[in-house]
Amino acid sequence: MASLTVRKLDDALKASLRLRAARNGRSVEDEVRAILREAAEGPAATPRAPEVKAAAMRPERTHAAAGRPRVTLIIGGGIAAYKALDLIRRLKDRGFHVRCVMTRAAQQFVAPLTAGALADERCYTDLFDPQSEFDAGHIRLARDTDLIVVAPATADLMAKMAQGHADDLATAILLATNRAVLLAPAMNPLMWANAATKRNVAQLARDGAHFIGPNSGEMAEANEAGLGRMSEPLEIAAAAATLLRPPPGPLTGKHILITAGPTHEPIDPVRYIANRSSGKQGFAIAAAAAQAGADVTLIAGPVDLDDPPGVRVIRVESARDMLAQVEAALPVDIAIFAAAVADWRVANAGEQKIKKTAQGMPPLQLTENPDILATVSKLTHNRPPLVIGFAAETEHLIDNATAKLKRKGCDWIVANDVSPATGVMGGDRNTVHVLTRADADVAIDSVSVDSVSVDSWPVMTKDEVATALVAKIAATTGHPPA
Numbered sequence: 001m002a003s004l005t006v007r008k009l010d011d012a013l014k015a016s017l018r019l020r021a022a023r024n025g026r027s028v029e030d031e032v033r034a035i036l037r038e039a040a041e042g043p044a045a046t047p048r049a050p051e052v053k054a055a056a057m058r059p060e061r062t063h064a065a066a067g068r069p070r071v072t073l074i075i076g077g078g079i080a081a082y083k084a085l086d087l088i089r090r091l092k093d094r095g096f097h098v099r100c101v102m103t104r105a106a107q108q109f110v111a112p113l114t115a116g117a118l119a120d121e122r123c124y125t126d127l128f129d130p131q132s133e134f135d136a137g138h139i140r141l142a143r144d145t146d147l148i149v150v151a152p153a154t155a156d157l158m159a160k161m162a163q164g165h166a167d168d169l170a171t172a173i174l175l176a177t178n179r180a181v182l183l184a185p186a187m188n189p190l191m192w193a194n195a196a197t198k199r200n201v202a203q204l205a206r207d208g209a210h211f212i213g214p215n216s217g218e219m220a221e222a223n224e225a226g227l228g229r230m231s232e233p234l235e236i237a238a239a240a241a242t243l244l245r246p247p248p249g250p251l252t253g254k255h256i257l258i259t260a261g262p263t264h265e266p267i268d269p270v271r272y273i274a275n276r277s278s279g280k281q282g283f284a285i286a287a288a289a290a291q292a293g294a295d296v297t298l299i300a301g302p303v304d305l306d307d308p309p310g311v312r313v314i315r316v317e318s319a320r321d322m323l324a325q326v327e328a329a330l331p332v333d334i335a336i337f338a339a340a341v342a343d344w345r346v347a348n349a350g351e352q353k354i355k356k357t358a359q360g361m362p363p364l365q366l367t368e369n370p371d372i373l374a375t376v377s378k379l380t381h382n383r384p385p386l387v388i389g390f391a392a393e394t395e396h397l398i399d400n401a402t403a404k405l406k407r408k409g410c411d412w413i414v415a416n417d418v419s420p421a422t423g424v425m426g427g428d429r430n431t432v433h434v435l436t437r438a439d440a441d442v443a444i445d446s447v448s449v450d451s452v453s454v455d456s457w458p459v460m461t462k463d464e465v466a467t468a469l470v471a472k473i474a475a476t477t478g479h480p481p482a
């Protein structure tokens with residue numbers, strides 16, 4: 001029988017094996033055994049490791065960051081790396097959530113454990129770390145932040161950035177990000193004055209990077225002084241705060257509450273009733289509203305989407321949890337209810353896992369869930385001045401949406417056809433009709449079809465729908481975009 005040594009395989013194959021193994025929650029050796037078994041007996045012969053194991057390995061979602069601007073601090077391998085530890089504290093003092101990444105060289109100067117302990121989250125160091133990389137963690141790390149600070153930004157790191165290298169975690173994140181990047185260079189004055197460094201710095205500035213420092217002063221090396229000292233942590237934190245301050249937009253000063261995603265209604269501790277909502281439309285609206293300067297609270301049912309930048313995200317499970325969080329968020333200026341809230345929940349949900357018995361299927365009794373849109377629309381105290389509901393329909397779209405507008409007492413309804421052929425549920429495109437009550441003073445019960453105006457938009461991406469909806473809201477309630 002032939003023998004196979006994983007260690008002797010080529011590097012690319014080993015890397016992809018490691019990722020595959022991590023994704024399936026197995027050791028590399030077990031993954032190889034599974035592949036061989038599949039090849040010999042077919043895929044059904046190899047049960048996948050339970051999903052829960054893979055989920056447990058996902059890098060933590062930033063619930064801890066909810067509502068706080070997120071800073072990813074990349075620590076380069078310079079003598080000033082020790083000051084990055086103080087910078088973590090200074091950034092946290094300003095209310096930022098800090099996540100640290102270290103280059104291999106940085107680990108010669110400070111320990112990842114120290115940075116992780118100060119940041120309250122493990123420090124990321126390895127591009128090929130199965131724990132964070134099984135779901136392309138470097139892409140998540142690049143996007144799941146509002147600002148990237150590189151301190152110290154070594155001559156080497158800036159050279160790699162200028163060239164677009166991505167051969168370690170730090171450079172891969174920097175290449176994959178679309179967030180602002182703040183560089184705090186630190187190096188010997190001769191390195192800073194070197195023509196190559198000058199070229200790289202100029203290139204990075206042209207590429208849109210922001211710089212703080214370097215300052216002039218004494219170097220760590222004896223008898224060396226000049227331009228090259230890293231800016232002080234307080235200065236770097238202040239520069240980060242300036243970059244994170246959102247520019248005023250048409251919805252600056254408005255507090256917007258948005259719900260998104262499905263709800264999960266428990267049947268027992270391990271099963272639930274759900275629907276196909278992906279939450280993409282609500283998340284896109286939250287991102288567009290934040291971009292327009294609004295203070296946004298997003299209450300999301302269980303979805304696999306990252307927190308939009310600058311948005312306070314509260315994650316919930318059931319309709320009742322969602323209503324409780326909505327009520328706690330009031331008062332707001334505008335409420336947008338894009339969540340697909342389950343109409344019913346199981347009244348006789350089991351406290352323990354319901355077992356299969358000889359008596360057959362247990363009867364599930366359904367009871368009506370609270371109607372969040374109607375509850376908020378009909379509030380006499382703290383009713384938001386503009387309440388927008390969503391109507392996902394599979395037939396008679398405009399008629400049903402008009403009836404919903406009347407029944408719920410909201411001000412606008414965004415109606416969309418979600419029949420399977422449209423691909424709207426879970427997809428990236430949407431075709432919506434915005435129904436508005438033509439006369440806001442008309443009593444709810446007497447709103448007739450004639451007093452509702454219908455604005456039909458062409459097929460758009462969910463991001464485009466979000467931008468158009470936010471522009472319509474701004475035109476109605478705020479300052480229209482210039």
Ligand SMILES: Cc1cc2nc3c(=O)[nH]c(=O)nc-3n(C[C@H](O)[C@H](O)[C@H](O)COP(=O)(O)O)c2cc1C
Nearest residue numbers: 076077078079080103105106154155156157186187
């Ligand atoms: C003791 C010591 C101090 C160093 N200090 C710096 C420094 O302040 N700035 C710098 O650009 N490089 C410095 N270097 C060189 C970097 O460590 C080296 O270029 C490394 O490859 C940088 O890796 P990184 O940019 O991936 O972190 C130093 C090297 C040593 C041995």
